[in-house]
Amino acid sequence: MKISFSCTMCGRCCHGLRLPLSVDEASQWLARGGSVELFCEAIPWPDEPAPDNGPAAHKRRRSFPAVSGQLPIRVIVSLMASFPDACPNLLPDMRCGIYDERPRACRVYPAEVNPHVPFDPATKLCPPDAWASVATLRDDTGAWTDPEVARSITAMRDADARDARVKSRLCASLGIDVAGLSNEATVVHRPLSERLADALRRAQRDDTDTGGHRDWRLASHRRHTMQLLAQASCHAVDATALPDALAFLGFVPGDEAATGA
Numbered sequence: 266m267k268i269s270f271s272c273t274m275c276g277r278c279c280h281g282l283r284l285p286l287s288v289d290e291a292s293q294w295l296a297r298g299g300s301v302e303l304f305c306e307a308i309p310w311p312d313e314p315a316p317d318n319g320p321a322a323h324k325r326r327r328s329f330p331a332v333s334g335q336l337p338i339r340v341i342v343s344l345m346a347s348f349p350d351a352c353p354n355l356l357p358d359m360r361c362g363i364y365d366e367r368p369r370a371c372r373v374y375p376a377e378v379n380p381h382v383p384f385d386p387a388t389k390l391c392p393p394d395a396w397a398s399v400a401t402l403r404d405d406t407g408a409w410t411d412p413e414v415a416r417s418i419t420a421m422r423d424a425d426a427r428d429a430r431v432k433s434r435l436c437a438s439l440g441i442d443v444a445g446l447s448n449e450a451t452v453v454h455r456p457l458s459e460r461l462a463d464a465l466r467r468a469q470r471d472d473t474d475t476g477g478h479r480d481w482r483l484a485s486h487r488r489h490t491m492q493l494l495a496q497a498s499c500h501a502v503d504a505t506a507l508p509d510a511l512a513f514l515g516f517v518p519g520d521e522a523a524t525g526a
């Protein structure tokens with residue numbers, strides 16, 4: 266379906282965000298004095314999926330292999346600039362203060378990077394008049410017609426794939442080994458900015474080190490999930506027992522507390 270769109274400069278997408286960054290962008294964000302968090306999710310990966318499984322191939326490209334106990338997993342680490350109010354780069358007139366160097370995610374919005382997520386304007390922050398434009402964002406074939414949007418989507422996907430090994434080394438260097446179960450939750454790690462910047466530099470330099478298949482712990486807030494993880498001989502950890510330094514974000518309601526009777 267054709268999508269019409271023109272940005273109204275309302276600034277909503279520059280407020281209260283978690284902005285995904287590539288490794289290069291995270292280093293630049295930290296150098297400007299911003300803070301970056303690591304959102305960690307793990308996908309059980311007992312077997313390789315069929316070659317024509319597009320969504321699985323997408324996840325595989327942006328993840329790195331690891332184990333949890335005896336279960337093979339793949340870990341997706343997203344580097345996120347988080348700000349509860351206005352982005353630190355937003356100018357009072359709603360223009361971007363680093364426009365020429367803004368992250369790719371800012372160039373792409375409101376388009377979708379993941380080709381397996383259906384595009385739905387209702388899920389976007391843009392006001393109704395932005396969708397009443399004569400300009401086209403996506404044509405009838407599903408192609409993004411704005412050249413910068415199309416270029417940035419490709420660049421984001423390429424960076425995701427390129428960065429996966431760097432993120433494996435980064436987590437090893439920072440001692441990060443707890444993730445949420447993908448689609449259920451994510452675990453947020455918040456290393457000090459200086460330490461993270463230094464670890465990012467080292468992880469980018471040392472491209473001979475694969476990081477190995479490290480042993481990760483999977484955190485859950487649901488008793489049923491904990492039971493399944495135990496049956497699969499995983500290293501499971503109750504989300505309520507995580508150290509204060511880690512934030513646990515559950516995407517699905519905890520129908521029963523992990524430690525419930």
Ligand code: SF4
Nearest residue numbers: 279352354355361371
């Ligand atoms: S970097 Fe610029 S475009 Fe991106 S959220 Fe911040 S102000 Fe908005």
Ligand code: SF4
Nearest residue numbers: 272273275276278391
């Ligand atoms: S929310 Fe949409 S219309 Fe508003 S500034 Fe962001 S991209 Fe433009």
